[in-house]
Amino acid sequence: MSDHETEGGIDLFETAAEFNEEEKRIRDTVRRFVDERVIPIIADHFENGTFPSELIPILAEMGLLGSQLPPEYGGSGLGALAYGLVMQELERGDSSLRSFVTVQGTLSMYSIYSYGTEEQKKKWLPRLAKAEAIGCFALTEPDHGSDPAGMVTTAREDSGAFVLNGSKMWITNGAIADVAIVWAKLDGEVQGFLVEKGTPGFTALEQKHKLSLRASHTGELYFNDCRIPLENRLPKAVGLKAALSILNEARFGISFGVVGAAINCFETALEYAKGRTQFDRPIAGFQIQQERFAEMATEITKAQLLCIRLAQLKDTGTLRPAQVSLAKRNNCMQALQIARMARQILGANGISLEYPVMRHLCNLETVVTYEGTHDIHTLAIGREVTGISAFK
Ligand code: TGC
Ligand code: FAD
Numbered sequence: 001m002s003d004h005e006t007e008g009g010i011d012l013f014e015t016a017a018e019f020n021e022e023e024k025r026i027r028d029t030v031r032r033f034v035d036e037r038v039i040p041i042i043a044d045h046f047e048n049g050t051f052p053s054e055l056i057p058i059l060a061e062m063g064l065l066g067s068q069l070p071p072e073y074g075g076s077g078l079g080a081l082a083y084g085l086v087m088q089e090l091e092r093g094d095s096s097l098r099s100f101v102t103v104q105g106t107l108s109m110y111s112i113y114s115y116g117t118e119e120q121k122k123k124w125l126p127r128l129a130k131a132e133a134i135g136c137f138a139l140t141e142p143d144h145g146s147d148p149a150g151m152v153t154t155a156r157e158d159s160g161a162f163v164l165n166g167s168k169m170w171i172t173n174g175a176i177a178d179v180a181i182v183w184a185k186l187d188g189e190v191q192g193f194l195v196e197k198g199t200p201g202f203t204a205l206e207q208k209h210k211l212s213l214r215a216s217h218t219g220e221l222y223f224n225d226c227r228i229p230l231e232n233r234l235p236k237a238v239g240l241k242a243a244l245s246i247l248n249e250a251r252f253g254i255s256f257g258v259v260g261a262a263i264n265c266f267e268t269a270l271e272y273a274k275g276r277t278q279f280d281r282p283i284a285g286f287q288i289q290q291e292r293f294a295e296m297a298t299e300i301t302k303a304q305l306l307c308i309r310l311a312q313l314k315d316t317g318t319l320r321p322a323q324v325s326l327a328k329r330n331n332c333m334q335a336l337q338i339a340r341m342a343r344q345i346l347g348a349n350g351i352s353l354e355y356p357v358m359r360h361l362c363n364l365e366t367v368v369t370y371e372g373t374h375d376i377h378t379l380a381i382g383r384e385v386t387g388i389s390a391f392k
Pocket of ligand 2: 103138142143144146169170172213369370371372374376390
């Protein structure tokens with residue numbers, strides 16, 4: 001281990017000194033799992049456009065699905081920092097794996113936990129935690145992404161049922177989900193509904209031709225007079241605010257996750273640059289490459305410091321949406337820039353799937369877009385500091 005590392009990888013400002021023994025143990029367990037089970041297979045899955053489903057039961061067994069929820073609902077009651085470190089280590093492997101855990105354990109389970117009835121929680125949360133059922137979170141529509149308030153999917157009450165009409169697009173796990181958390185307008189107001197796989201009038205298709213997040217399922221959902229029982233409405237999920245509050249939880253995890261992808265790119269580039277000789281010298285000795293390493297190390301360090309503070313604010317219950325926007329926006333864009341720099345350092349090998357860098361780079365192009373684009377988070381921060389909304 002060199003001076004700039006802790007046992008968890010590059011850490012110039014020794015942020016790991018803030019982790020307690022339990023947090024380090026959890027980080028190391030997930031790190032080992034990723035090294036042993038994910039990294040050896042993920043490039044093939046990326047190339048073939050498949051998700052490593054055989055890992056799903058292991059993620060469940062490790063308690064990583066809904067890990068922040070209380071044990072009575074199948075969670076592990078993890079604190080914010082431990083949860084963040086789990087996401088960091090998973091995304092060091094691949095964004096698709098972190099995405100799976102975000103959608104299952106955070107977007108789907110938190111929606112039911114925060115806004116569901118006791119019956120809905122008892123029915124779904126333990127099954128989702130054990131991966132006996134797969135969930136998805138369907139907010140985005142073909143014509144309404146950044147502006148979900150404009151959604152046109154509707155629900156109406158009719159003879160003891162809700163009838164859903166409309167479509168959703170770009171839904172992670174959409175085509176494999178047993179239960180979809182669907183956001184639709186009931187009497188003009190956005191509300192959350194549970195739609196089970198196989199319900200007549202509900203069709204889910206896999207989206208093809210992605211060049212990013214290839215090792216992840218992405219689906220399109222169609223609702224054509226789809227009748228669901230009245231008890232499938234999430235009664236407390238009334239208003240767009242409900243959906244947006246769940247996004248905060250996921251954006252928090254992404255802020256940590258992308259640091260893992262950035263660290264993996266940095267470490268790959270460093271090892272490569274020390275071993276690759278041109279003009280009779282290791283390329284790591286050239287000033288231009290050292291500038292790249294200094295830039296990457298600085299941005300990883302700043303992102304790590306942001307994450308630590310983000311977790312502290314979350315644990316004290318004072319975290320504001322604009323703070324999450326700042327961390328998501330900064331860390332995603334910096335991770336993408338780091339992946340681009342690392343790719344340059346690897347020269348032609350930078351575009352090969354034999355190294356993880358281009359895979360991370362392609363994935364991060366999605367991660368800067370979903371859960372609120374870079375621009376949307378820019379405007380969320382702008383609104384916080386000026387007090388004026390650029391959206392309306
Ligand atoms: P606006 O008027 O600002 O807000 C409506 C109400 O919501 C409140 N609010 C929030 N509450 C909690 N957390 C947040 N982050 C919140 N943002 C806003 C707000 O205070 C207001 O409350 P109230 O009481 O006044 O009613 O709404 P707007 O329509 O102007 O939109 C604001 C905007 C643009 C920031 C919002 O629409 C937005 O965040 N857009 C981005 C959409 C997005 O992020 N979609 C993500 C889809 S899910 C996904 O990508 C999953 S990928 C998962 C994976 O694979 O990992
Ligand atoms: P648009 O909203 O059309 O934006 C296009 C461009 O315009 C962007 O650059 C944007 O920043 C910019 N723009 C928009 N509004 C403004 C503005 N006011 N000011 C300045 N610029 C603006 N969604 C889900 O609901 N569930 C999921 O599980 C999910 N998984 C996804 C998985 C993948 C692989 C991908 C790629 C997306 C996923 N999404 C999911 C959708 C994602 O959240 C949306 O793509 C995202 O919110 C952006 O919406 P959009 O693609 O419609 O872009």
